[in-house]
Amino acid sequence: MKNVYFIGIGGIGMSAIARYYKFKGYEVSGYDRTPSELTHELENEGIAVHYEDNVDFIPKDVDETLVVYTPAIPKDMGELVYVGEHGYKVIKRSKVLGEITQGQRCLAVAGTHGKTTTSTLTAHIMTEGGEGCSAFLGGISKNYDTNMLVDHNPTVVVEADEFDRSFLQLHPEIAVITAMDADHLDIYGDLAHVRAAFKEFASQVTGTVIAKLGLDITAVDTQARILHYALDDERADFYGANGRPDECGHFHFDLHWPGGVIKDVRVGTPGWVNMENSIAAAAICLTYGMEPEKVKAAIGSFQGVKRRFDVHVSSPKLTYIDDYAHHPQELATAISSMRDVFPGRKITAVFQPHLYTRTRDFAAEFAQALSGVDKLILLDIYPARELPIEGVTSEIIFKDVTAPEKVLITKEELLDYLKDEPLDVLVTFGAGNVDRYIEPITEMLKARL
Secondary structure, eight states: OOEEEEETTTSHHHHHHHHHHHHTTOEEEEEOSSOOHHHHHHHHTTOEEEOSOOGGGSOSOGGGEEEEEOTTSOTTOHHHHHHHHTTOEEEEHHHHHHHHHTTSEEEEEEOSSSHHHHHHHHHHHHHHTTOOOEEEEEEEETTTTEEEEOOSSSEEEEEEOOGGGGGGGOOOSEEEEOOOOSOOHHHHOSHHHHHHHHHHHHHTOSSEEEEETTOOOOTTTOSSEEEEEESSOTTSSEEEEEEEEOTTSOEEEEEEETTEEEEEEEOSSOSHHHHHHHHHHHHHHHHHTOOHHHHHHHHHHOOOBTTBSEEEEEOSSOEEEEEOOOSHHHHHHHHHHHHHHSTTOOEEEEEOOBOHHHHHHHHHHHHHHHTTSSEEEEOOOBOTTOOOOTTOSTHHHHTTOOSSEEEEOOGGGHHHHHHTOOOSEEEEEOSSSGGGGHHHHHHHHHTTO
């Protein structure tokens, strides 16, 4: 095999695997629906990307070509139908990731939220601490400006994605589970099936499962050793004590673990949620066998992940943060963290709902979480892979929001609306294309300083 062709190459998980195969010397190319910063980066790295559904771009050497696709691609998409009918080896992204990690020490982070930051921090601790690892991440690490790391150490850090049950292709040695909340109900149907999938994932772990304290993972579910982590609950095996934010919102704490106490750990990214994520990442690396002082130093030098509590403008008068949060629990956690970091300041949130099904399934929970801000600017739904559902619009969230101020606009109106808006702390939330507005908003706000 000499060619690897990706259908949906611009996805965060797909692009990481594309980079991996490029590094390994294969001819890599692919399709995506729309150009983005990520696809432009791939093109700059020598990977050919096109943006029209056109079979002429698919390598013609059937026997020498592997086709990788993401389940986010519609089944009737022309290129996907073509490769299926013409004898190509066609496999899902998740299966490829499972095959790549076989024969390596796999460290995985699963959970309905928190997994991108936690897995990226785990990879950073391994790299910065001198162990080295390969890593397939669900976001762009700000330390390395990529979502894929490659190293000769046969250890791989993976974000284990529950979407489409992808994580069931993995058999990690050590795995963290951060949360098992209802999500992706278009696939799972209900919370019971979500939790059943996480229990099945736990059953595939060969060494140690590190579950957030309170999650229903027991010895019935896995033969692996079970440990627990928590933000500050001393019943856990790994927990923080004496947590306190500094003037920039970065937490300092003492990390208790089965080997003792690591004093005065400073988290490189702000907010209590990142203290919790750092405890989970440290738990993996300490269980793996890393030296405590190296773990401590790397947590302090972690710069975060693009679009995860990502600070673009920072001043006492005006702050702008962008965050990928797109599930009610993620929004509630992020807003709570911002209240800690910016006490007494007015928080204005822009939220773009992601998927009609998620909006329908969690409208009440979204309204409750978003009621925690001082002003909500709610945008229309980003459909991603879905067709509209009758009666499902942003209005079903908007009507129940109890924030002191709220407004419902289209994303095309956003920049004009913000131009005259008095702002203190502004945050953009969402997993759709709201990220296209980060740069213009940043420029606009910097001009005010």
